[in-house]
Structure formats: structure tokens, C-alpha cells
Amino acid sequence: MKRKQLFILVTAIVSPQAYAEDPISLAPVVVTATRTEQNSFDLPVSIDVVNGETIRDGRQQVNLSESAARIPGVVVANKFNLAQDLAVSTRGFGARSAFGVRGVRLYADGIPLSMPDGQGQTGTFNLDTAKQIEFMRGPFSALYGNSSGGVVQIFTKDGSKEPTVSGGVTFGSYNTHRESLTIEGEDGGLNYVVNGSHLSTDGYRNHSEATRDMLHTKLSYKASDATKITMVATALNQHNSQDPLALTPAQYKVNPKQAGTNAVLTDARANKKQIQTGLVIDHNISEQQSISLMGYYGTRTSDGYLALTTDTYNGRLSAIDRQFGGLDAKWTYKDSLADKPFSLVAGLNYDKMEDDRTQFPSSFGIKVPILKRNETQSVHNFDQYVQATFEPTDRWLLIGGLRHTKINFEVDDKMPVIVGDPDSSGSLEYSNTSPVLGATFKLTPTVNLYANYGKGFETPTFIEMTYAGKPSDGKGPNLTLQPSKSKNYEVGAKAFVGDNTRVNLALFKVNTEKEIVVDQGIGTTASFKNAGDTERHGLELSIDSVLPHNFGVYAAYTLMNAEFKDAFCSGSAATICPAANKVNAGNKIPGAYTSNTYAEVSWKYPALSFSTALEGIYFSDVYTNDVNNIKADSYAIFNLRGGFTQNLGNWRLNEFARIDNLTDKTYVSSVRVNTGAAYDPGAPRNWTVGLNASYKF
Numbered sequence: 001m002k003r004k005q006l007f008i009l010v011t012a013i014v015s016p017q018a019y020a021e022d023p024i025s026l027a028p029v030v031v032t033a034t035r036t037e038q039n040s041f042d043l044p045v046s047i048d049v050v051n052g053e054t055i056r057d058g059r060q061q062v063n064l065s066e067s068a069a070r071i072p073g074v075v076v077a078n079k080f081n082l083a084q085d086l087a088v089s090t091r092g093f094g095a096r097s098a099f100g101v102r103g104v105r106l107y108a109d110g111i112p113l114s115m116p117d118g119q120g121q122t123g124t125f126n127l128d129t130a131k132q133i134e135f136m137r138g139p140f141s142a143l144y145g146n147s148s149g150g151v152v153q154i155f156t157k158d159g160s161k162e163p164t165v166s167g168g169v170t171f172g173s174y175n176t177h178r179e180s181l182t183i184e185g186e187d188g189g190l191n192y193v194v195n196g197s198h199l200s201t202d203g204y205r206n207h208s209e210a211t212r213d214m215l216h217t218k219l220s221y222k223a224s225d226a227t228k229i230t231m232v233a234t235a236l237n238q239h240n241s242q243d244p245l246a247l248t249p250a251q252y253k254v255n256p257k258q259a260g261t262n263a264v265l266t267d268a269r270a271n272k273k274q275i276q277t278g279l280v281i282d283h284n285i286s287e288q289q290s291i292s293l294m295g296y297y298g299t300r301t302s303d304g305y306l307a308l309t310t311d312t313y314n315g316r317l318s319a320i321d322r323q324f325g326g327l328d329a330k331w332t333y334k335d336s337l338a339d340k341p342f343s344l345v346a347g348l349n350y351d352k353m354e355d356d357r358t359q360f361p362s363s364f365g366i367k368v369p370i371l372k373r374n375e376t377q378s379v380h381n382f383d384q385y386v387q388a389t390f391e392p393t394d395r396w397l398l399i400g401g402l403r404h405t406k407i408n409f410e411v412d413d414k415m416p417v418i419v420g421d422p423d424s425s426g427s428l429e430y431s432n433t434s435p436v437l438g439a440t441f442k443l444t445p446t447v448n449l450y451a452n453y454g455k456g457f458e459t460p461t462f463i464e465m466t467y468a469g470k471p472s473d474g475k476g477p478n479l480t481l482q483p484s485k486s487k488n489y490e491v492g493a494k495a496f497v498g499d500n501t502r503v504n505l506a507l508f509k510v511n512t513e514k515e516i517v518v519d520q521g522i523g524t525t526a527s528f529k530n531a532g533d534t535e536r537h538g539l540e541l542s543i544d545s546v547l548p549h550n551f552g553v554y555a556a557y558t559l560m561n562a563e564f565k566d567a568f569c570s571g572s573a574a575t576i577c578p579a580a581n582k583v584n585a586g587n588k589i590p591g592a593y594t595s596n597t598y599a600e601v602s603w604k605y606p607a608l609s610f611s612t613a614l615e616g617i618y619f620s621d622v623y624t625n626d627v628n629n630i631k632a633d634s635y636a637i638f639n640l641r642g643g644f645t646q647n648l649g650n651w652r653l654n655e656f657a658r659i660d661n662l663t664d665k666t667y668v669s670s671v672r673v674n675t676g677a678a679y680d681p682g683a684p685r686n687w688t689v690g691l692n693a694s695y696k697f
Contacts, residue, residue: 027494027502032107032134032153034389034399035345036332041494042397044438044450046073046506046540047136052157058613058641058656060170060178060688061127062199064088064152069598069617071135072540072556073506074150076122077670079680080203082210083243083270085121087670090137091510092536092562093149093458095591096517098672103458105144107153109218109232111278111296115324116351116381116407118147119461124234124274126216128168128180128195131157137540138508139454139488142434143401145349145383147458149486156218156232159184159193166694173686176201185697189222203244204683207259207268210241226284233277243268245307246677249630256666256681262307266315267365274300288335297325305365308525315362316372326351341391352380355462374414375424377462381407397440399452406431407459411477424476428465430483432457446496453490459483460516460528467520467527482530486512500552501545509537515564515589517626518674520571526674532566534589550604555597562592570626570674583626590628590673594620612642624671624678632679635667654692661685 027041028049040047050067059066064086068076075089089095094103101120106113114120125133133154141148163185170178180197199212215235222228245260245268262268276298284290300322308316330347359373387401406429413424438452460481468478492506512534519529538560546552567585569577588594595618602613621634643656661684669682 028132030134030136031110031155032136032151033140034343034387035330036334036343038389041448041496041502042440044397044399044440044452044492045136045140046138046490046492046504046508047134048072048504048542049132049134051132052130055127055130055133056692057611058643058658058690060172060176060690061180062178064122064125064127064133066127067133068135069596070554070556070600072504072542072558073137073508073560074135074152075593075596077680078682079670080205080683081208081244081680082199082201082203082212082238083208083241083268085123088122088150088152089591090135090141090150090152091508091538092560092589092592095562095589096673098675102461103147103149105141105148105151107144107151108234109154109156109230109278110280110294110328111232111276112326112351113276114147115353115461116146116326116379117353117409117461118459119463121274122152123212123238123272124214124236124276125154126156126195126214126234128182128197129156129184129193129216129218131155138490138506139436139452139456140399140401140438142436142454142456142488143385143387143403145385145403145405145434146381146407146432146483147461148456149458156193156216158220159186159191159218160696161186163187163697164694165697166692168690168692170688170690172688173683174202174204176688182694191220191222193218203242204686205244205257205259205681207242207263208244211239212241213237228282230280230282231277232280234275236272236274238270238272241270241272243270243305243307246672246675247679247681248677249679251677252668252679252681256679260307260677262309262314265364266307266309266362267305268307268315269305269365271303272301274298288333290332292328292330292332294328294330295326297323299323305362310361313361313363313368315365317360317362317367319358319360321356322353324351324353337390338392340393341389343389344386345388346386347384349383349385350381352378354378371415376412376414377410378412379407379409379462381405395442397442399436399438401436402433404431404433405457409459409462409465409477411462411465422475426477426479428477428479428481430457430459432483432485448494449492450494451491452488454488455486456488457483457485458516464516464528467525476527478527478529481516481528482514484512484514484516484530486510497545500547501543503544504540504542506540507538508540509535511535517568518570531564531568531583534562534564536560536562536589536592550606551602553599553601555599557595557597558593559595560592561594562589563587564589564626580629581627583628587626587628588623590623590625591671593622596620609645609647610642611645612640615639615641622671625674630678632668632671635665635682637665637667637682638662650696652694652696655690656692657687657689659685659687 033045065076065078085100087097106120136151166182178199182195184193245263278296281293302320306316333344355377361368385403410427436454440450465477489509514530515534517531519527542556597618599616604611618636623631641658646653664685667682670680
């Protein structure tokens with residue numbers, strides 16, 4: 001263990017912190033693991049929660065990365081680049097994604113934010129109204145279908161009983177400011193939460209100005225004692241978010257603030273709009289049985305001006321016009337089996353996505369009306385799943401599940417077939433059955449031991465299927481790609497130490513066949529292929545403790561070894577693999593950090609309603625390519641936050657300030673795998689101040 005990493009972890013364990021107002025008596029209640037509300041302490045699953053108070057405590061509420069660092073086994077690295085969606089990885093799944101989420105499923109209030117092919121974005125996560133965010137890792141993620149190396153689900157809070165109006169403003173470095181407004185309340189059987197926000201920043205890097213507008217609504221109507229109808233709608237609008245691009249190691253060494261190659265010349269930027277609406281009907285048939293019906297529909301448009309130059313043009317416009325939607329029907333049964341608690345969940349799931357993709361050359365950031373690509377990509381899945389929970393004795397809890405998935409991909413190339421531009425139409429069909437099984441043994445009333453096992457699979461996304469062979473040949477789609485399949489093993493312990501400390505420990509191992517890796521090309525013009533086997537194994541540890549005198553501690557630590565078990569050739573079309581392109585068995589999987597630590601020490605002074613906290617974050621060095629000849633160095637940064645809260649009649653006021661990167665560390669906050677420009681520089685020391693106010697009528 002490196003010295004800085006050890007210092008952060010030990011400091012958190014031995015130092016006091018006030019993490020919560022109430023003593024730790026129960027672990028969080030979660031939904032994602034079993035699709036019904038259960039105490040996470042009893043489950044044989046690695047699942048952790050960040051609650052709404054923590055999400056909003058002295059934070060900007062802009063990115064999931066602000067609070068996800070608290071979760072062991074999860075990496076959500078801030079690129080400090082709003083033009084590129086955050087990448088999320090759990091236990092190394094999703095680490096290969098240069099932008100957006102692959103290999104990890106995203107949900108909001110039970111409604112998918114991941115597409116059937118496995119790609120997703122966290123940009124529509126609404127942190128202003130979040131009740132909690134659940135992070136599930138390990139085998140039970142497979143019960144959510146394709147590309148579920150982990151599951152991240154955000155839940156919107158219910159509106160307060162009294163009509164309430166809340167508003168907030170934050171200001172910070174780089175001319176960053178954010179405004180938000182929330183209206184919530186309850187009227188008869190109707191409960192409502194409506195939130196709108198606006199974000200604007202110049203960005204700390206050159207060519208990184210961005211704006212983002214969001215609107216989020218949750219309406220719940222109790223139609224009867226047995227029936228509840230919930231509607232959730234979200235709208236996102238990002239206009240002309242400048243993309244500073246990632247840097248090569250040489251560029252980063254000279255000036256981390258600079259924009260990447262051709263970013264300014266091509267005016268690299270992104271325009272994104274997304275509207276999504278979901279409707280959930282929950283109905284209790286009896287005390288033992290209930291059904292839940294969910295339907296959703298959405299549209300997304302994305303115009304990306306890419307810094308891809310040719311002899312004729314100095315840029316490229318890649319445009320996507322997407323429609324997506326789906327249905328889910330779930331039946332839940334809760335009763336007893338042999339006079340012991342038993343529950344069963346069974347369901348059917350259908351999702352569909354259709355993308356109209358076009359591509360044009362651009363000149364100095366202006367579209368040139370010469371169509372270079374015109375195709376429709378469609379994918380749909382039809383899944384069936386079942387999950388059962390049984391407590392045969394007071395000391396044992398058993399959970400088992402099965403999910404069958406069938407996915408169809410189709411590409412319709414609408415470009416005329418000419419010499420040098422072959423037809424790129426084609427289709428693929430994949431199917432898979434994923435079993436999972438877990439058991440918890442209650443060693444004592446305060447110590448649970450558990451184990452689980454499961455199989456998962458991950459199909460290539462449409463992005464990875466685009467090119468077959470050398471991308472410059474323009475041939476595709478790649479119909480030779482196969483899903484990677486994994487076997488997941490986990491054992492762990494969950495314990496309460498005394499009446500003020502909770503400890504979670506998980507040991508895991510993942511064996512994957514046919515890992516999807518880069519074949520040729522780089523970045524957005526890469527082609528992909530299946531390599532051999534990989535293995536990931538490691539441990540996750542978290543400690544949450546409330547100590548006397550309003551002090552306490554929270555710490556999370558991850559140790560993981562992720563490596564290729566088979567050698568292969570990367571990025572070469574040659575018959576004989578050049579030495580520079582050979583990936584040796586034992587090479588580390590790029591983007592998968594060997595270790596990372598989060599530690600937080602905080603304190604509250606109730607007499608003044610004051611709270612403060614010191615955060616420490618450590619990431620090990622990490623390779624950025626399969627051949628392991630480029631890596632980003634390890635780093636440790638520290639953040640400080642503090643604020644006051646006042647209750648004045650019907651008013652509640654909160655003021656806060658925070659300083660990120662206290663020591664002004666120069667570091668790489670995120671890496672992009674298998675590309676020369678692999679470094680996303682982290683921001684130097686920066687500050688944020690905020691004021692929040694709410695009024696109850």
C-alpha cells in the first residue's frame with residue numbers, strides 16, 4: 001500500500017467525525033438488490049447507499065462523481081468536461097469506456113437510463129431531489145440483464161406534506177454558477193416534486209465553456225388504498241458545451257490547462273437534448289400479492305462536433321436522433337413456505353432503442369452539407385426474470401434468481417453503395433441465461449457472513465459494432481463480435497461494532513471470457529474485437545462510525561487486481577504482431593485502478609448549527625492502454641467543506657463553502673483507454689460557495 005493511501009485510510013479510522021445526526025442503528029433500506037424494500041445489512045449483496053443529505057451537503061450537485069467516491073468498488077471519475085458524459089465502472093466493468101457508461105446499468109426510480117445495447121448516461125440524474133442513490137456490485141447485478149457488471153439507481157424523494165418552495169444558488173471558480181428551484185407538496189391523493197436548474201461555467205481548461213438546463217418532475221397519485229400511480233419526467237438541454245478533449249502525456253506535462261489537439265481549430269463541442277417520461281402503476285391484489293406495471297418513452301438528440309481532420313476538412317459532425325422506450329411487468333408474492341418467510345418476484349421486460357445516425361464533414365466548427373453516413377440502428381430485448389427470498393431459520397437468508405435475455409441488433413445503411421463505400425447493413429442476435437444465488441448467515445445479532453455466485457454477460461454496444469477491421473476502410477458493422485461472459489464470486493461480512501460503528505467487507509473474484517477490447521484505431525474511430533480471458537479479484541472495505549462529541553468517521557477502500565489472462569495483438573492489421581502491439585498475459589486491464597481510498601473526517605457544533613468535514617481521496621496509478629506502456633500517476637487530494645443552517649419560523653436557510661484540491665495538486669482525474677490522448681486533467685485548487693433557502697406554507 002502506498003504511503004499516501006495508507007495515511008488517508010488510517011487518518012479516517014483513528015480520527016473523529018460527525019457523519020450523521022442519529023446514531024448508526026440500522027443499515028440503509030434498499031430496493032435495487034431484491035426489487036422490494038429490505039435492510040441492506042441482511043442481504044448477501046454488496047450494495048451501498050448515498051442518501052440525499054450527503055448528496056447535497058456542501059456539494060455543487062452537478063455530477064454523480066461528487067458523492068460516488070464514497071462507495072468502495074465504484075469509480076466515477078470527473079473529467080471536468082461537461083461535453084463528455086461521465087464514465088462509471090464497478091469492479092472494473094465499464095472501465096474501457098472513454099465516454100458515457102458501458103457495462104453498468106443505470107436506473108432512475110425503476111426506469112432504465114441504460115439502452116438495450118448497454119450504453120447509458122448519468123447526465124439526467126437529478127441530485128436536487130434525490131432521496132438516495134444505490135450502488136450495487138457483484139453477481140446480483142446480472143438480474144438486470146445485459147451489461148450489468150453493476151447497477152446504479154437514483155430515487156427521487158416524495159414531496160413534503162406541506163407545500164414548500166426551495167431555491168439555491170452556488171458560485172465558484174472559473175465563473176461557475178448554478179441556480180435551482182424546487183416546488184413540492186401534497187394535495188389530497190396527489191404528491192408532487194418539481195425541480196428546475198441552470199448551470200453555467202467557463203471551465204478551468206481552455207475551450208471548456210458549458211451550460212446545462214434540467215427539469216425534473218415526480219407526481220404520485222394514490223388512486224385508492226390499493227393503487228398508486230407515479231409519473232417521473234426529466235428534460236435535459238446542453239447547448240454548445242465546448243469539448244477541450246483529453247491530452248497526450250506530453251501535452252499534459254507542458255500545460256494541463258490547454259485544450260487538446262485541434263479542439264479549438266475544429267470548435268469541438270456537443271449539443272445534447274433528452275426528454276424521458278415514465279409511468280409506474282403499483283397495485284396490491286391482496287396482502288400477499290402485488291403487481292407493478294412500468295412503461296417509459298424518451299427521445300435524445302446529440303450533435304457532436306469532433307476534432308477529426310482530413311486533407312479536405314478539419315472536423316466532423318456526428319449526429320444522433322434517438323427514440324427509446326420499454327415496458328416492465330412485475331408480480332410480487334410475499335407469504336410463508338413451511339411456516340418460514342418467503343417472497344417471490346417474477347417479471348417480463350421489453351426495451352427498444354432506434355438511432356438515426358448521420359455524419360457530415362465540418363469546417364472550423366460549421367457543418368458542411370455533404371452526407372458521409374446515414375443509417376438507422378435499432379436494438380430491442382425481451383427478458384424474463386424471477387427472484388426468490390427464503391428464510392429457512394432465524395439465522396439463514398437465501399436468495400436465488402434467474403434472468404433470460406434475448407437481444408436483437410439491426411443496422412440499416414441508407415447510403416448508396418459505391419466503390420469504397422460498401423453496404424453496412426446487417427443484424428445480430430444474442431441470448432443468455434444468468435443464474436445467481438446468495439446466502440446470509442447470522443453469526444451473531446450484529447455480525448452477518450454472506451456468499452454469492454452468479455453469471456453475467458455483456459454485449460458490444462452499437463459504438464463498438466460500428467467498424468469491422470480497419471476503421472478507415474469504412475466497413476461495418478462488425479458482425480463477428482460476441483458478448484463477453486463472466487462468472488462472479490463473492491464472500492463478505494457485515495458487522496456492527498458497538499452501538500456506533502458499521503463495517504462492511506467483501507472479497508470478490510470475476511472471471512471473464514471473450515473480453516471486448518480495441519482492435520484497431522483510437523478514440524471514437526476505433527474498432528473492437530473479442531480477446532481472451534480476464535480476471536479481476538480484490539476486496540472492498542467500508543467503515544462508518546459516529547463518535548462522541550459530535551465527531552465520527554467514514555472511510556472506503558478498494559483493492560483490485562485486474563489483468564488479461566491470455567495474450568493478444570492490439571491495434572495492428574499485420575499478419576505477425578509487432579512487439580509494440582503485443583498484449584502479454586498478465587498485463588493490467590487499462591482504466592481499472594489497483595486501489596482507491598475515500599476518507600472523511602467531520603464535526604458538528606449544534607449550538608451554532610455548524611458542520612464541517614475534511615475529505616481525502618486517493619487513486620493508484622493506472623495504465624491507459626492494453627500494452628501497458630502509458631500510465632497515469634497516482635494522486636491524493638483533499639477537500640474541505642463547511643456550513644451553517646438556520647430554522648427561522650417557516651424558513652430554513654443553509655450557507656456553505658468548500659475548497660477542492662486544497663494542496664493544489666496537479667493530477668489526472670480520468671483516463672481514456674487505448675488512445676494517445678488519454679489524460680483528462682483534474683482541476684487545481686478551486687472554491688464554491690452556496691446559499692439554499694426553503695419556505696413551508
